[in-house]
Amino acid sequence: MKLNRIVIPSFNAQNQANPNLTLIHGWGAESRVWEAWATEAFSKDYTLTLIDLPGFGDSPALPNSPTLEADWIEALVATMPEKTHLLGWSLGGLLAQQIALQYPERVTRLICLASTPRFTQNDGWTRSVSPKIINDFIKAIGLEISSVLKKFWRLQLQGADDSRALMKALTKHMSSRKIPSIVPLNQGLILLKDMDNRDQIKHLAMPTLWLLGERDPLIPQDIRLNLADLQPNAQIDILAGGSHIPFFSHPKETAEHIQTFLNQVDPKPHAKL
Template sequence: MLSRLIIEQPNRPKLTFIHGWGAQNSVWQDWAQQTLGAYFELHLIELPGFGQSNAVASQANDQMLAQTWVDAILEAMPQKSHLLGWSLGGLLAQQIAIQQPERVQSLICLASTPRFTQNDDWKWAVSPKLMADFMRSVQADSAATLKSFWTLQMQGSEIPRQQIKQFVQRMQDYQLPTLSGLTQGLRLLKYFDFREQANELPMPVLWLLGEHDPLIPQAFIAEFSTIQRQAQVKILAGAAHTPFASHPQQTADAIRHFLAQR
């Protein structure tokens, strides 16, 4: 079973957190507990090969790999809860909501979209070349690659430079993910594509995006509300790819406001 942290709050709604690529529960545990812990019972799940979670056996087929990860998350999460996924975690949360909607009361995708990488008819995403470069870099020097990635995630945040340096240093102090977890996660970022299913989800959905996210083109952010007709879309002014770190209260307020309507 995956490593998980449960911050119990009897008689409160359950809120499950799935972190992004290169991270672990520690990246947002304090923020979640300080800003949301009084209102929800928090369930923080660490992805395979990240934090204290063991890696899962690799699969040659991306679909099988995705199912292996999703099954592991489903085993670790409550039988029914609100579901919050950040970046890669948002894609995994979408897969769970599509596959087992009865277990998801509402879905929040933080700094996440229905598809992470570009193809011929989807330009609002990360280029295949960048993904290939990341895969090569991770295999050559995962520590250096992660440092660059953590710095990239904060680019565009309207916060003091020293705060960005502190975030990157804090991430470097954590236990490094396994190489298997990193490479499998990159495969899933390239594989997942929920553009068709995202408009058909039966539960309430919130897309919570940073105004200056370097991994989500601004043109897409501006048009996203017209694409997601059945969902709520909120743009966090001044934030980038890690809104909970750069704009902690604004991010928490948006989540609480959305869930208060449920």
Template sequence: MSSIHCEIYGQGRPLVMLHGWAMHSGIWREFARQLAERRQVICLDLPGHGRSAPIANFEMPAIVEALLAAIPLPSFDLLGWSLGATVAIDMAAVCPDRVRCLTLLAGNPRFVREPGWPGVKPEVLDSFAELLGNDAKQTLQRFLGLQVQGLPHAKAVLQQLKQSVAECDAPDFAALQGGLRILKLHDARDKLAALKLPIRVIQGDKDTLVPVATAAALRYLQPALQIQVLSGAGHTPFLSHPQALVDILLGDG
């Protein structure tokens, strides 16, 4: 039996969805049910998150291996959000014969900013890592706040996000540390550039964690990728702009 928690909704062309750092699949259950009107939606909890068991080392190769083993299908579409998008790129690189198309939702193959590449400031992740060792609860609350920063209805979206996150205990400490380490150090740009499958990038123009400028930078890596920017959306468009996002994703047929 797999140690990865899996929730499956609906029938149709399979879409596997991966959540972000410190989250779990419950954050987008209602969104998944909307998609499930025309798709089979498979939501996975990352190792050590939600209802998934932890793994010995929360590092990319082990994460990818655990998730691929938990998906009961020979092929599927793959959507990753935030940290889940970074993981999704590596999954597609490891098993290009299984991943039919890839969607990066508020995601980035290189999460931190560096010369010529837009991203979050490294010191933001450093502060999270330092705070995590002293007060994990405060760290997670601060991270939730960053995800809705700048939205006109941020308070309502934040409350919805907090309620969903509270459904499960916080991830184990090693998974939280490992996730921050991946966000700070992992670079999947070469892997993304080498992929030979349809790729779509969906971003919000108010996202403070994955700047909208990332979309243009990604086009240099993959000139054929499809970019869609949601006006007024931040880092959690599945909460703030669910219908617009559903329309995009179901436009595949």
């Protein structure tokens, strides 16, 4: 099954299509949350594909299944261009890592924005979110979805300069969004709680950028120490003052980090075999 996508074509001076850049958003969001930012930042040089996760935005939901992670990845891959740079934010980053691992021939470069190979704490993995927070969200969305989503937006902007003003602007920006149903919201939270790519990311075959917010309340910047051990060849950048929604709190700086990475010449393989 294919998901909803927004495609923004781009052509060079010879009227040839520019390289693809595909964006996968995070939990509780949809492609429209970063469409304007991505268009301004990248549409001159890249053909953009923004994919709505299953059950979010205009994408159909997938049924509950014991193969939930595989089902979501299959749907995303079916919607992607054949060859593309891949940018995943938060939950989108977790999924993008698995896509890059399973379909390395499809992904040219990988950008994990405000993301991590494991979102929740366990067995010594402490620079991440307590499972209790995820479980509390799972319980809460069964009672009132809209207020929970607003709470999550507020949490992501904590620590950013002018967080109140940013929250007000983000609420206005997302006022026309479609509220997801409880099924895809629960599915996304389950993936956030259970996905674990730590032992696999050393096998990523393409250049990888981890772009972390200095003030991200969900993924502390100290996780860079873990990432350096798990994927020694990756590039790890810290966005000064950045929140968990860095493209909203620091749009220009976030775009510059990503554009610089995409413009790099890569002379050697990156996978650790």
